[in-house]
Amino acid sequence: MAKQDTCTLIEPYRPYGAEIKETRPYSPCRAACPAHTDVQAYVGLIAQGRYTEAFEVITAPNPIASVCSMICHHPCEQSCRRCGIDEAVAVRHLKRFAIEQAKEYRRSKRKLVAQNKGKSAGIIGSGPSGLAAARDLADLGYSVTLYERHPVLGGMLSSAIPPYRLPREVLKEDIDDVVSRGIEVKTNFEVGKDAKLDDLAKKHDAVLLAIGLSLSRSLPIPGVDGPNVLLAIPFLEDVAFDRKPKLGKKVLVIGGGNVAMDVARTARRLGVDHVEMVCLENEQEIPAWKWEVDEAVEEAVKINYRWGPKSVKRDKDKVLGLEVKKVLSVFDANKRFSPTYDENQTTVLEADTIIITIGQMANVAPLKNSSVKADERGRVEWDPKTHKSTAKNVFVAGEVVTGPGSAIAAVANGHRAALAMHLFMQGETIEGKLPIQEKDSLNEMPQEVLAKICKMPRQKVQHLAPAVRVKTMEHFESGYTEKEALAEASRCRGCAAGAVVDTNKCMACLTCLRVCPYGAPVVKAWSEIRPDYCQACGLCAPECPAGAISMVGYDVKEIRNSMVTTVGCVDAKRTDPLIVAFVCTNRLGVHGADLPANYRPFPVHCTSRVDVLDILKAFETGADGVAVVRCGEGSCKYEKIEPRVKARVKRGQELIKALGMEPERIALLSAVTNNGGHPYTAACVEFSEKVKALGLRAK
Numbered sequence: 001m002a003k004q005d006t007c008t009l010i011e012p013y014r015p016y017g018a019e020i021k022e023t024r025p026y027s028p029c030r031a032a033c034p035a036h037t038d039v040q041a042y043v044g045l046i047a048q049g050r051y052t053e054a055f056e057v058i059t060a061p062n063p064i065a066s067v068c069s070m071i072c073h074h075p076c077e078q079s080c081r082r083c084g085i086d087e088a089v090a091v092r093h094l095k096r097f098a099i100e101q102a103k104e105y106r107r108s109k110r111k112l113v114a115q116n117k118g119k120s121a122g123i124i125g126s127g128p129s130g131l132a133a134a135r136d137l138a139d140l141g142y143s144v145t146l147y148e149r150h151p152v153l154g155g156m157l158s159s160a161i162p163p164y165r166l167p168r169e170v171l172k173e174d175i176d177d178v179v180s181r182g183i184e185v186k187t188n189f190e191v192g193k194d195a196k197l198d199d200l201a202k203k204h205d206a207v208l209l210a211i212g213l214s215l216s217r218s219l220p221i222p223g224v225d226g227p228n229v230l231l232a233i234p235f236l237e238d239v240a241f242d243r244k245p246k247l248g249k250k251v252l253v254i255g256g257g258n259v260a261m262d263v264a265r266t267a268r269r270l271g272v273d274h275v276e277m278v279c280l281e282n283e284q285e286i287p288a289w290k291w292e293v294d295e296a297v298e299e300a301v302k303i304n305y306r307w308g309p310k311s312v313k314r315d316k317d318k319v320l321g322l323e324v325k326k327v328l329s330v331f332d333a334n335k336r337f338s339p340t341y342d343e344n345q346t347t348v349l350e351a352d353t354i355i356i357t358i359g360q361m362a363n364v365a366p367l368k369n370s371s372v373k374a375d376e377r378g379r380v381e382w383d384p385k386t387h388k389s390t391a392k393n394v395f396v397a398g399e400v401v402t403g404p405g406s407a408i409a410a411v412a413n414g415h416r417a418a419l420a421m422h423l424f425m426q427g428e429t430i431e432g433k434l435p436i437q438e439k440d441s442l443n444e445m446p447q448e449v450l451a452k453i454c455k456m457p458r459q460k461v462q463h464l465a466p467a468v469r470v471k472t473m474e475h476f477e478s479g480y481t482e483k484e485a486l487a488e489a490s491r492c493r494g495c496a497a498g499a500v501v502d503t504n505k506c507m508a509c510l511t512c513l514r515v516c517p518y519g520a521p522v523v524k525a526w527s528e529i530r531p532d533y534c535q536a537c538g539l540c541a542p543e544c545p546a547g548a549i550s551m552v553g554y555d556v557k558e559i560r561n562s563m564v565t566t567v568g569c570v571d572a573k574r575t576d577p578l579i580v581a582f583v584c585t586n587r588l589g590v591h592g593a594d595l596p597a598n599y600r601p602f603p604v605h606c607t608s609r610v611d612v613l614d615i616l617k618a619f620e621t622g623a624d625g626v627a628v629v630r631c632g633e634g635s636c637k638y639e640k641i642e643p644r645v646k647a648r649v650k651r652g653q654e655l656i657k658a659l660g661m662e663p664e665r666i667a668l669l670s671a672v673t674n675n676g677g678h679p680y681t682a683a684c685v686e687f688s689e690k691v692k693a694l695g696l697r698a699k
Helices: 028-032 039-047 051-059 065-071 091-101 103-109 128-139 168-179 197-203 232-240 258-269 290-298 407-425 482-489 511-515 558-567 585-590 612-620 642-658 679-694
Strands: 120-124 143-147 184-186 206-209 229-231 250-254 274-278 301-304 307-315 318-331 337-350 353-356 394-396 499-501 521-523 527-529 549-551 579-584 599-604 625-629 666-669
Touching: 028 039, 039 051, 039 091, 039 482, 051 091, 051 103, 065 091, 065 168, 065 407, 091 103, 091 482, 103 168, 120 128, 120 197, 128 143, 128 168, 128 407, 197 206, 206 407, 229 232, 232 258, 232 353, 250 258, 250 318, 250 337, 258 274, 258 290, 258 301, 290 301, 307 337, 318 353, 394 407, 499 527, 511 521, 511 527, 558 579, 558 599, 558 612, 579 612, 579 679, 612 625, 612 642, 625 642, 625 679, 642 666, 666 679
Parallel strands: 120 143, 120 206, 143 184, 206 394, 229 353, 250 274, 250 353, 274 301, 579 599, 579 625, 625 666
Antiparallel strands: 307 318, 318 337, 499 549, 521 527
């Protein structure tokens, strides 16, 4: 890339409330994410249509966010508290939507980072952990060089994950973000061949081994050595680099993990009509994710459960099939992997090509004759407390030491290693300073709260039909439209983003207790709002007479603080009234409330968050009228909001009347029918005409 003239120091983006969130239990979705991405924050921003800010929250802890939006196993969703109501919020799909909306914004942000530390780091391996460490160290001001043995960056992301799951242009966006910081890249570079590891350790102040698990394990069974018995990783690499592996008409895949699913589904896309799998486990035990299994079955992949490989049947070089034996059990009484078989119950599964996908291991050849030691099983020796290897300045991260896991887990480990390297290069001690992975999170939602939450169907993502998708390596999963994304984001309950009380201001007046629909406050000497109960609706904050309540997830004064900027200069020659509209995001985005040109919208997660002071501020900045555009009858996702919002609108009307203005300049709008037009848009047009009839305020 062309060198840019200016350098900058990239500060990580922090959403509102980031500091206080670190002192409180995490939302379950955030706690479940290995990188602790603030899911609640970015889903809330998506719901408001603030896509670039959502992008910042998503990418701050995750340099491969685009990748994760396609392939992540989304532990955040599995921990979502909506699972106890209906279905989890579709976090991965929302992540993809926000990233796609911010494409031009992200590209405009790419710039060189000042390398002002005067020290250099070498990163061997450009998979998730290597990219995470490289980005962190570059942002800290170190000169960073990435060494990758493949012709392109990405490690296993580019060389082993099939493009139908991870389009290469998506991966490129993430890599470009990292490399644009001024990182030097050396591809087709094999450590041990093009340079010795110890020599790189001398060249750089610190080196990171992030070489992953790039070798496939084989099986010690008769007939396995010879033509037409392939290993998973070489097979997937051949596909990734367009080397077109030779397959027969009947492919049998040994294994039941996610890699096995990738191999089987890739074989179908290479034109093999008859693809089977064989695994030790049953339907409940199979280690592949359920959606991967379901999608493979949709694509006519047959899975043979509870059979173990015994021998490869051959006629000289020709493979005839796999002899298998019946599995009696896979795990022992202590849940440890310890399969048992009925050796007398066997059968032969016909195949002319067999692909083995039973696990991966590290390629430790680069460590030969180096100061970095590996044990007798080929595992790199390291100290998890410091990430240091047996060599003085060589660190280790990712699956090479943690074992098989997810891409996002490797990212988290890469962050940790980068911090260790930074401390080392600054002459500081490492032990005790690295972050712990486990975080406290909110408990499950109390039953009495669950009973008050309305069900909202999850927005489904469309897939190409199985018969269509098996004929192409193109990505098979469509993304959300804006309307679908906004509808899905609105399902989030805002866990851990709720109300907090300033005990120095609280008068224990019981107002919050009376107002809260969910029983979150407990009032003694002062009010305490229980985060497990709080739904972050925001109803309590405007009601507190002492102003003692704030919200973790948003600034309760944001509306009035930004009012002048949003309203802008009021045209003295206007012929239509200037209307400030506080609009429920569900109405604005999901239900298509296209506002007239004379409206200045303030999207709010719920009109429960609109304070009387916000309404008055609108008039102070020159508005002719204020509309509070709420949900239709009975459609609000929060309990008992309507009476409180009505009361605030009425109070606003009383106050402006006392100031000599017509109370009709403030209105609470909901759905109405008007000549077939959109009900919310029609209501806004009708209100505008009423304000116009009252007359425009001083020009």
